[in-house]
Each structure stands twice: as C-alpha cells, then as structure tokens.
Amino acid sequence: MQSHSIRDIATALGAEAEGDLSLRVSGAAEPQAAKPDQLALAMDPRYADGLAKGGAKAAVVWPGADWRAMGLEAAIFAPRGRLAMAGLTTMIDPGPELPDGIHPMAVIDPSAEIGEGARIAPFVVIGAGVKIGARARIASHVSIAEGAQLGADALLLQGVRIGARVKIGARFIAQPGAVIGSDGFSFVTPEKSGVEEIRQTLGQREAIREQSWTRIHSLGAVLIGDDVEVGGNSCIDRGTIRDTVIGRGTKLDNLVHIGHNVQVGEDTLLCGQVGIAGSSKIGSRVVLAGQVGVNDNIFIGDDVICGGGTKVFTNAPAGRVLLGYPAVKMESHVEIQKYLRRLPRLAARVAALEKNAGPADETQA
Incomplete structure (x- = not known):
C-alpha cells in the first residue's frame, strides 16, 4: 500500500505543518478509529476527544490547535476542513483497479478510435465510430453506442451506458449504472389530451375520453462539457431535435434525472433524486438540493439555491433562494x-x- 509523508501531504494541500514531517501515513480515518499508520481527520475542536481514543500519530487539525497536548507527533493545519479533505482524498485514492491496455474480452468495433494509454476492462462493448480519448479508463460491463465521443482522462465505472452520438468532454466521471443518452420521455395524442386541457383550464375538464400515446423519437444527443461528474443510476435523456446540454464542471449526485432538451449551465450542483423536466434551462452555479423538482419549459437563473424537496413550477430569477412546495x-x-x-x-x-x-x-x- 502506498504511503505519504506528512511533508508531502502538507505540500500537496498548500497547508502548514509542524512536528515530525517525515512521518508516513497510508490512509485517513476518523480520530477515534485511526490507527498509527493513518492520518486522523480532526479539523474541528469537537473531534479533539476522539484523538485520545484512537491511535493516530498525526492528524489534520484546526488552526491554532495544541497538537502536542493531544499526543500527536505531527499535525497539518487546515483553515477549511472540507477543502483539505478534497485535496487529501484526491492524493491518496488509488482509484479503480483496471488492467493496462485493452482486455481481450472487450468487444470493440474496428472503426472505433482508442486514444493512447486508454484502459478498457473485460465485457466492455464499444460501437462503430466511437472516439475514446487518451488515458480514458473504462471499467467492466460498460457499453458505448455508435458515434459517441469520450474525452481524455475520463473514467466510466461498472455498468455505465453511453448512448448514440453522445459527446463528452475531458476528465468526465460516471459512477456505476449511470445512463447518458437514453431516449427522452416524449409522447403525443392525436387529439388534445387531458394533460393539455388541464394546463389551459387549471383543472377543469369538459369530458373524459379515451386517448392513446404516440411516440416522439429523440433525434438529438447529449453534449457534456469538461470536468463533469454523474452519480450512480442517474439518467440524462437525449434531446428531441437539439442536444441536451450539461455545462463544464457540473456535478450530478445519484438518482438524478435530466429530461430531454434540458440545458444545464456550468459548475451547477444537482443533489440526489433531483428531477428536471424536459426543455427547462438551468443556469450556472445553481444548487438544487435533494428531491428538488423542476417543471418543464421554465428557466432557473444563475446562482439560484433550492432547499431540499423544493418544487419549482415557474421561472426563478438569478440569485434567488427558494424553498417549499410550491417554491417561494x-x-x-x-x-x-x-x-x-x-x-x-x-x-x-x-x-x-x-x-x-x-x-x-x-x-x-
């Protein structure tokens, strides 16, 4: 198992450190559970008591902490604890174990282009005309349909499905089971449907009659910018005519659903079970907390924050903080x-x- 010195960790985090900086650790742990070869994460005074219960020799602590009094041999000072965790976990995460090169049990169309240094696990299926960027890592049971493009340094974990013509930027991460580029949920009735009627009348119906649904196929695709992450079992639908778009740096949690034609801006955060209905436009730096629902054909401006469970039925101006059902x-x-x-x-x-x-x-x- 790879280990790192306290000096190297502090340098990587851009943080100050004191004590025995040559001390090496091979992982991180909560204070009360930390072993001697692990770095305890005690970035708040509330966690000080836990250090005495654990066996850590070194810890990430809050600025000004009396680390010697807590029995430590070394300490790294973190003014922003969670930011330190981001750098630390990036440094020590070994990532998925994938074989070098292309596994012989992967099925790759002869017309596909595979970038230099790509790693492709067994039971991967790559269709015609696909382009895979350099150093991409593709875990087992992933399928990439015809004409799709995947940028450099991308990571697709087990069971990810990439649909036809989807274009994805660099450093993309998809957690297990994510589906990108499925058909949009788009249907129409030959006559005016009950849904159309109540949209116009806000609940009044002249008559209830039988109706059948005719499918509208999705001719568009999905366009995803650089540095986007998609959580497990999330789904992003293809556009009907134009593409569904996810902007650079946007992050999707598990079980997020993005409907057809949706446009999402840059650096937006969509938490678990968020659902965005078709043809809505979401701005940049928006945060939608868990189980937020967004109506179709509306826009949410830049820097909007919606608390958990909020249901947004009308346009939301930039910078608004919303909560409730309906959102206010x-x-x-x-x-x-x-x-x-x-x-x-x-x-x-x-x-x-x-x-x-x-x-x-x-x-x-």
Whole structure:
C-alpha cells in the first residue's frame, strides 16, 4: 500500500505543518478509529476527544490547535476542513483497479478510435465510430453506442451506458449504472389530451375520453462539457431535435434525472433524486438540493439555491433562494410555516367566538 509523508501531504494541500514531517501515513480515518499508520481527520475542536481514543500519530487539525497536548507527533493545519479533505482524498485514492491496455474480452468495433494509454476492462462493448480519448479508463460491463465521443482522462465505472452520438468532454466521471443518452420521455395524442386541457383550464375538464400515446423519437444527443461528474443510476435523456446540454464542471449526485432538451449551465450542483423536466434551462452555479423538482419549459437563473424537496413550477430569477412546495423565497416559506403552526390555535379561537356569538349576531353577519 502506498504511503505519504506528512511533508508531502502538507505540500500537496498548500497547508502548514509542524512536528515530525517525515512521518508516513497510508490512509485517513476518523480520530477515534485511526490507527498509527493513518492520518486522523480532526479539523474541528469537537473531534479533539476522539484523538485520545484512537491511535493516530498525526492528524489534520484546526488552526491554532495544541497538537502536542493531544499526543500527536505531527499535525497539518487546515483553515477549511472540507477543502483539505478534497485535496487529501484526491492524493491518496488509488482509484479503480483496471488492467493496462485493452482486455481481450472487450468487444470493440474496428472503426472505433482508442486514444493512447486508454484502459478498457473485460465485457466492455464499444460501437462503430466511437472516439475514446487518451488515458480514458473504462471499467467492466460498460457499453458505448455508435458515434459517441469520450474525452481524455475520463473514467466510466461498472455498468455505465453511453448512448448514440453522445459527446463528452475531458476528465468526465460516471459512477456505476449511470445512463447518458437514453431516449427522452416524449409522447403525443392525436387529439388534445387531458394533460393539455388541464394546463389551459387549471383543472377543469369538459369530458373524459379515451386517448392513446404516440411516440416522439429523440433525434438529438447529449453534449457534456469538461470536468463533469454523474452519480450512480442517474439518467440524462437525449434531446428531441437539439442536444441536451450539461455545462463544464457540473456535478450530478445519484438518482438524478435530466429530461430531454434540458440545458444545464456550468459548475451547477444537482443533489440526489433531483428531477428536471424536459426543455427547462438551468443556469450556472445553481444548487438544487435533494428531491428538488423542476417543471418543464421554465428557466432557473444563475446562482439560484433550492432547499431540499423544493418544487419549482415557474421561472426563478438569478440569485434567488427558494424553498417549499410550491417554491417561494426562503424567508417567505419560513413565515408561512410560522402561520401554519398557529392555525390550530386560531381555529380554536374562531370556534369559541362563534359559540359565544348569539343567533342574532349570526343573522346580522
């Protein structure tokens, strides 16, 4: 197992360190569970007690920590703990174990172009006209359909599916089971459907009649920029005519669904179980927390933040912070919840007033 000195780790993090900087560690652990050859992660004073329970000789600690009093031989100081974790985990993560070169049990169309240094595991299927960038790593049971392109240094983990004509930038990461480039969910009825009717009338229906659905095929593809990550079992649908687009640096959590024709900007964060309906436009640096739902054919401006479970039915201007169902400004949602909690008392007061009011008063009313 590869080990690193405290000096090397501190240099890689751009952080200050003290003590025995030649001390080597082979991994990281929580303070109370850390072994002597592991670096304890104690970036907050709340974790100090855990160091005494564990066996770590070195730790990442908060600025100003008295590391000697905590029994450590070396310490790395991290003003921003989670940022330090990002650098540290990048440094010590060994990554997936993939064989060098192309495994003989991979099936690759003769017309596919494989970049220099690519690693392709067994049971991978690569279709006609596919282009794989240099140093790409493709784990087992991945399929890449005809005409797709994958940028340099990409990583596709087990069971990823890349659809036809999908174009993906450099340093892309897809977790197991992700599907990119599936057909969009797009259907139409010969006559006006019940859905179309209630959209116009907001709930009123003239008559309920039988209807059948006719499929609209997806002729577009998916275009993904550099440094994008897609979580496990997430799905990104192809566009109907134009491409579905995911901008540079955007990150998708597990179980995220992006509908057909959706445009997502740069450096946007989409957390678990987010669903974005077709033809919506999401700006850059947007954060959609878990289980946020976005209606079709609307836009969410740059730098919008939506709290967990928010349902966005109308356009959201840039910089807005939203919460609730339906989405409102976060401060408005807090006020609404305060009033809702008061409703039982208010109802009791109204009932008491009505009881005390005589029949004559009711007649006057």
